[in-house]
Amino acid sequence: MQIKADVGKCQGYGNCVDLDPEHFDLDDDGLVVLLRTSVDEAELEKSGAAVRSCPVQAVWLADHDG
Amino acid sequence: MTTVEEPTRTGAPQVRNLVDVKNGEISREIFIDEQIFKNELENLFPRAWLFVGHATQVPEPGDFFSSWMGADPVLLTRDDKGELNVLLNSCRHRGMRVCRYDEGxxxxxxCPYHAWSYSIDGSLVDTPGALHGVPQQKAAYGTNLEREKWGLVRAAQVHNYKGLVFANWDPEAPSFDEYVGDFHWWLDNLADAFDGTEGGTEAFRGVHKWRIRSNWKFVSENFLGDTYHGASTHASVEAVGIGPGGKGKRRHGERQNEGGFSKGRMKTSFRRGHGASDNLAYEIPYPEFEEAELDEYFVAAWEKRKEKLQAEGRLLGGRGPATLFPNMSFAAGFPRTILVAHPISPTETEVWRWYLVDKSAPEKVRDWLRHYYMRYAGPAGMTEQDDMENWDYATEASRGVVARRYPYNYQQGLGQETASDLDGSVHSHHAIAGEVNARAFYRRWAEFVDNLSWPELTELARVDDRATERDAVVTDVAEGVKVLDAVDVVDGPPAQ
Known part of the structure; x- marks a missing residue:
């Protein structure tokens, strides 16, 4: 799976960073930065929780070709 | 009459001075005065069990329904575990309504203002309604924001009674069952299907909402036992014939050859303030319908219910109209509908009407009931219009300086209450006249508004003093029944 992000939607809640700091961070404006986009099987639960926790759906999981 | 100038947080018996139950006189101030209204909002509504909505309005996880509890907007929600929650619809940051939809x-x-986000998904937050995230959390608060302290305010107690959902802000309030007492028989008849199936009803989608220029208590009082106004107020509706039997038949559709609407009827008044326009032994079969398919449905339902209830040793009456103290009124027969009178100001009330139907009812029955309910109730309903006219003009004519010096008369049947087998209650002495229910309602109302403590409120309602004082007036029940027989109005003008 791959993580996708729409920075235009991000409001800097930071929930994703709390839950999955290996994939997500915030830049100097407080907006989401993807540290890594690929999610392997072992990481799926953590990354899945991170994207579900976004109040504005600025991040989500997609298939590699999605 | 005195006026109330200070909030009654001290417990001083101020509004109780305006409600003279012994002599049957109640000051107009309690329907008009700003300060009394504020005291109601402070001391009554946040401590009473209030009807919020019907469980069938929020069947799926994530469903919500916007409602009110006294002065406060709330959200009835169903979380991802299927549980019901009642949350204050106001952001903890600047108070904006976090939800502006009626339902969804x-x-x-x-929140639309600064986007604080609250979740009812238990997989994301520990408690449904908890604060789930705030924009720019890191820059704004660093690690200092304790999210668990800033969730949406939750009602302290929520109770689902056969689909009827009630809530209470006060963690110290008695349980729902204790608050309701034996009045639950009327709620059962409201929530159970016409054939007696427990909780076998659902809300029609959509709630009627409108405002009237009247105090909210006029509405509660009317439902809990004003059977006196029917013959005059609703005369024109009776003449038109909007009920099940059609033209020339009464609006409730009661079968005149099987008891009519008055025979054997006594009102039931609870010390805790609840009241019903009838009693459990007052049994009238469902109406006759012009259409055979409808008639068959209701005849079968009545027979099934009769068999079920009799097997349980229950009586078949108790269908109201009635009011659960303080502001949930309902009728559990024809029509079957809930009315909540939300207080807006001393002289303005927002009325909400829910309509119930059997879950198992065929389309034909649903459609007929829908039409009947609309003919009867709601802002365009003919019976409702009659009542609203009275309450609006009574309010207007009572707010004058001179008018306010003169109390209303609540003297019908003073001291003539009769015994009741139900806990903490008495019956009226007469089928139509009798203001025992209203007197009990306002006595309880004053005890709440004067902010008596829960131990005091509980102690006052522990024994119904009317039941003991009554013995001095009506020496035995048989005598009371004899009086009733003498005043039956079987063929006369309809009541209520």
Whole structure:
């Protein structure tokens, strides 16, 4: 799976960073930065929780070709 | 009459001075005065069990329904575990309503103002309604924001009674069952299907909402036992014939050859303030319908219910109209509908009407009931219009300086209450006249508004003093029944 992000939607809640700091961070404006986009099987639960926790759906999981 | 100038937080018996139950006189001030209204909002509504909505309005996880509890907007929600929650619809940051829709589906409420976000999804937050995230959290608060302290305010107690959902802000309030007492028989008849199936009803989608220029208590009082106004107020509706039997038949459709609407009827008044326009032994079969398919449905339902209830040793009456103290009124027969009178100001009330139907009812029955309910109730309903005219003009004519010096008369049947087998209650002495229910309602109302403590409120309602004082007036029940027989109005003008 791959993580996708729409920075235009991000409001800097930071929930994703709390839950999955290996994939997500915030830049100097407080907006989401993807540290890594690929999610392997072992990481799926953590990354899945991170994207579900976004109040504005600025991040989500997609298939590699999605 | 005195006026109330200070909030009654001290417990001083101020509004109780305006409600003279012994002599049957109640000051007009309690329907007009701003300060009394504020005291109601402070001392009554946040401590009483209030009807919020019907469980069938929020069947799926994420479903929500916007409602009110006294002065406060609330959200009735169903979380991802299927549980019901009642949340204050106001952001903890600047108070904006986090949800402005009447109803819908979402697992989170994000405030439109600064986008604080609250979740009802238990997989994201520990408690449904908890604060789920705030924009720019790191820059704004660093690690200092304790999210668990800033969730949406939750009602302290929520109770689902056969689909009827009630809530209470006060963690110290008695349980719902204790608050309701034996009045639950009327709620059972409201919530159970016409054939007696427990909780076998659902809300029609949509709630009628409108405002009237009247104090909210006029509405509660009317439902809990004003059978006196029917013959005059609703005369024109009776003449038109809007009920099940059609033209020339009464609006409730009661079968005149099987008891009519008055025979054997006594009102039931609870010390805790609840009241019903009838009693459990007052049994009238469902109406006759012009259409055979409808008639068959209701005849079968009545027979099944009769068999079921009799097997349980229950009586078949108790269908109201009635009021659960303080502001949930309902009728559990024809029509079957709930009315909540939301207080807006001393002289303005927002009325909400829910309509119930058997879950198992065929389309034909649903459609007929829908039409009947609309003919009867709601802002365009003919019976409702009659009542609203009275309450609006009574309010207007009572707010004058001179008018306010003169109390209303609540003297019908003073001291003539009769015994009741139900806990903490008495019956009226007469089928139509009798203001025992209203007197009990206002006595209880004053005890709440004067902010008596829960131990005091509980102690006052522990024994119904009317039941003991009554013995001095009506020496035995048989005598009371004899009086009733003498005043039956079987063929006369309709009551209520």
């Amino acid at each position: 589906n979402t697992l989170q409420f994000t």
